[in-house]
Amino acid sequence: MNRSIARRLALMFALVALFVFTLVGAGLFAVLRSQLESHLRESLDDRAQIARLICNHGLTPDKWRMSREKLTDMTPPDRSTVYAVTSIEPSYNYGKPIEGTIIKTLPGGYAREASGRRC
Numbered sequence: 001m002n003r004s005i006a007r008r009l010a011l012m013f014a015l016v017a018l019f020v021f022t023l024v025g026a027g028l029f030a031v032l033r034s035q036l037e038s039h040l041r042e043s044l045d046d047r048a049q050i051a052r053l054i055c056n057h058g059l060t061p062d063k064w065r066m067s068r069e070k071l072t073d074m075t076p077p078d079r080s081t082v083y084a085v086t087s088i089e090p091s092y093n094y095g096k097p098i099e100g101t102i103i104k105t106l107p108g109g110y111a112r113e114a115s116g117r118r119c
Contacts, residue, residue, distance in 0.1 A: 037106070041106065041107065041108055041110065044081070044108075044110060045108065047074065047081060050074065051071060051074065051083050054067045054070045054071060054074075055067060055071075055085055058092070061091065064091070064092055067094075068094055071083045071085075071094055071095075082095060082098065083095055084096060084097045084098070098113055100113035100114050101113060101114050
């Protein structure tokens with residue numbers, strides 16, 4: 001009879017430990033995901049602010065040429081962030097807008113898109 005009590009206690013302990021570790025893991029995952037998304041938004045805000053400053057300084061054709069070069073230099077090699085500028089004056093356009101399906105709308109006016117093309 002002692003063996004069955006020991007087995008039941010061991011099984012209950014294992015189930016409680018599994019439940020607790022699952023809760024802790026889910027909580028850590030949620031916090032980590034939230035922090036990573038927050039960091040990504042901050043990074044995108046910083047990049048957008050820098051791009052706005054670059055575009056605001058490109059008021060003449062010569063300065064706009066330099067602004068285009070700076071925007072090109074700011075684009076990461078993996079093209080995870082791309083810049084597009086549209087203007088009434090066609091010579092002040094840069095890049096092309098991303099065409100894709102919005103997967104998720106994020107706070108701050110951002111959206112995660114699936115473009116369907118691989119870079």
